[in-house]
Amino acid sequence: MARRKIIAGNWKMNMTPTEAAALVETLKPLVKTEEADVVFCVPAIDIIPVVKACEGTNIAVGAENMYFEEKGAFTGEISPSMLTDAGVKYVIIGHSERREYFAETDETVNKKVLKAFEHGLTPIICCGETLTQREQGITLDLIRKQVKIAFQNVTADQAKTAVIAYEPIWAIGTGKTATTEQAEEVCAAIRACIGEVYDEATAEAIRIQYGGSVNAGNAAELFAQKDIDGGLVGGASLKADFGKIVNYK
Numbered sequence: 001m002a003r004r005k006i007i008a009g010n011w012k013m014n015m016t017p018t019e020a021a022a023l024v025e026t027l028k029p030l031v032k033t034e035e036a037d038v039v040f041c042v043p044a045i046d047i048i049p050v051v052k053a054c055e056g057t058n059i060a061v062g063a064e065n066m067y068f069e070e071k072g073a074f075t076g077e078i079s080p081s082m083l084t085d086a087g088v089k090y091v092i093i094g095h096s097e098r099r100e101y102f103a104e105t106d107e108t109v110n111k112k113v114l115k116a117f118e119h120g121l122t123p124i125i126c127c128g129e130t131l132t133q134r135e136q137g138i139t140l141d142l143i144r145k146q147v148k149i150a151f152q153n154v155t156a157d158q159a160k161t162a163v164i165a166y167e168p169i170w171a172i173g174t175g176k177t178a179t180t181e182q183a184e185e186v187c188a189a190i191r192a193c194i195g196e197v198y199d200e201a202t203a204e205a206i207r208i209q210y211g212g213s214v215n216a217g218n219a220a221e222l223f224a225q226k227d228i229d230g231g232l233v234g235g236a237s238l239k240a241d242f243g244k245i246v247n248y249k
């Protein structure tokens with residue numbers, strides 16, 4: 001069975017609640033589609049207005065992060081139940097910016113992935129290499145390691161519903177997209193890795209996105225690759241261009 005595409009915007013630290021509600025109104029008519037799942041991953045403070053603004057549309061709302069504890073003395077953190085109660089369906093976990101600036105590790109990513117599944121949230125699990133790592137020729141080994149740790153103790157049934165986002169760090173916000181060959185090579189390797197850890201059926205079911213300078217001009221070619229099931233889009237998700245990316249065909 002063909003996998004359904006999933007195209008998600010990662011708004012990062014952009015849009016006040018007022019701006020967020022206005023942006024949804026602008027994008028709503030542009031991102032209508034029957035063909036793909038559409039997700040807006042937004043800052044925590046924007047979740048409630050964005051969920052409200054997306055009511056009755058095909059848009060699902062995601063968070064950009066969450067903590068792996070249920071509740072308690074963790075000043076500044078957001079729990080999985082806070083997200084589900086607010087109407088969130090997806091959560092980005094282990095984005096390279098969180099790994100770089102907020103000291104997230106493969107191990108904390110794994111804890112968050114397990115918590116997300118426990119609460120019925122679909123994790124969008126990020127992995128990716130730096131330019132130096134790519135030049136050293138260690139990309140595939142590194143990605144396999146990131147993926148294997150992220151999925152520790154995750155069941156095959158859970159893994160089937162997960163989303164993995166391959167985002168080469170050197171392509172994020174730089175305007176420098178990976179070539180379709182580079183993107184497909186890594187996404188295929190991720191799928192093979194899931195096949196080794198689980199089985200063929202799980203590898204076939206899991207959805208793998210590419211992220212890193214996706215735009216209206218390159219989306220169609222990237223998303224046409226065998227192992228690329230959509231995109232995680234940063235900068236271009238804040239503009240009308242996101243409508244073109246969602247309706248890339």
Ligand SMILES: O=C(CO)COP(=O)(O)O
Pocket residue numbers: 010095167171172173174175211212213214232233234235236
């Ligand atoms: O980090 C990204 C999405 O999570 C990609 O960001 P850009 O699309 O701005 O390169």
